Amino acid sequence: MASFQIGFIISVAVTLTSCAPAEKGNAKDDARLLGFLATISGYSAIDLEDNGRIIRESMASIPVDVPAFYPDFAYFYEEVVDGALKLRQxxxxxxxxxxxxHASQYNFTGWQDAEIGEFDVSVLQKLSRDDFYTSRECDLVLTxxxxxxxxxxxxxxxxxIEYIPNFGTVWTCTSTGFINYRNPELNPQEDVPIIMYKDFRYPLPDSMLEVVPDFEDPCA
Structure with a gap:
C-alpha cells in the first residue's frame, strides 16, 4: 500500500475553456503528456500562517494506471489542509x-474509505468508468x-456542483506555485503567491513508459 499526503496547486493567465480531446495515438502528444506527468509528479508540504495559527498543507500527485480511462494517462491527486482531507481525485x-x-478532474466511488495518506492506488484498477464523475467546467488548461x-x-x-475560486498555477520539477484569484482583480494585500517545494517525486509507471519508449524525463 502506498502512503502519501498533499496540499495545494496553481496556474497563470491561460483562459479556461472546455475543449474536446484531440485524436489519441499521436506519439508526439503522448510524449508531451508524459513530460507533464513527470513534471507535476511528487509530494509537497508547507506550513502557512492563518490569523496567527500555523496550518499545514500538503499535496501528492502520483502517476497511476487507471484502466477505466485507457488509453489515456492519469494521475492520483490527494490534498490535505490542516489535518483534514480536502481533495482526493x-x-x-x-x-x-x-x-x-487540458486535464479533467474526476471524483470517484469509495474515495472516502481510506485514511489520509493511506489510499491504495491499486484500487483504481478495479473501478469502471461509471465509478468516476466530473464536470468539464472543472477542467484545467495549461501550456x-x-x-x-x-x-x-x-x-x-x-x-x-460546488466550486472554489480559480487558481493560477506554475508547475516545475521541484516546486508548485499558486495564487487564488478571489476577485476579478488581485488584492496585493491578500492574494500572495505560495510556492511549495517537492520533498520527492513519484516514478512514471512502466506501462506509460512503454507507450513512449524513447521518452526523456524533463526532470532527470
Whole structure:
C-alpha cells in the first residue's frame, strides 16, 4: 500500500475553456503528456500562517494506471489542509483541439474509505468508468513555457456542483506555485503567491513508459 499526503496547486493567465480531446495515438502528444506527468509528479508540504495559527498543507500527485480511462494517462491527486482531507481525485490529462494540455478532474466511488495518506492506488484498477464523475467546467488548461515548466489555470472543484475560486498555477520539477484569484482583480494585500517545494517525486509507471519508449524525463 502506498502512503502519501498533499496540499495545494496553481496556474497563470491561460483562459479556461472546455475543449474536446484531440485524436489519441499521436506519439508526439503522448510524449508531451508524459513530460507533464513527470513534471507535476511528487509530494509537497508547507506550513502557512492563518490569523496567527500555523496550518499545514500538503499535496501528492502520483502517476497511476487507471484502466477505466485507457488509453489515456492519469494521475492520483490527494490534498490535505490542516489535518483534514480536502481533495482526493483522479486527473486525466489530454491534448485539446486548441493544442493546449487540458486535464479533467474526476471524483470517484469509495474515495472516502481510506485514511489520509493511506489510499491504495491499486484500487483504481478495479473501478469502471461509471465509478468516476466530473464536470468539464472543472477542467484545467495549461501550456509548457519551457522544458519542465508549465503554466495554467486551475478551477479547484470539490465536487461537480460546488466550486472554489480559480487558481493560477506554475508547475516545475521541484516546486508548485499558486495564487487564488478571489476577485476579478488581485488584492496585493491578500492574494500572495505560495510556492511549495517537492520533498520527492513519484516514478512514471512502466506501462506509460512503454507507450513512449524513447521518452526523456524533463526532470532527470
Amino acid at each position: 483522479v486527473i486525466v490529462p489530454f491534448i485539446g483541439e486548441d493544442g493546449f494540455i 509548457e513555457i519551457k522544458k519542465g515548466i508549465y503554466m495554467g489555470n486551475l478551477p479547484e472543484c470539490e465536487s461537480i
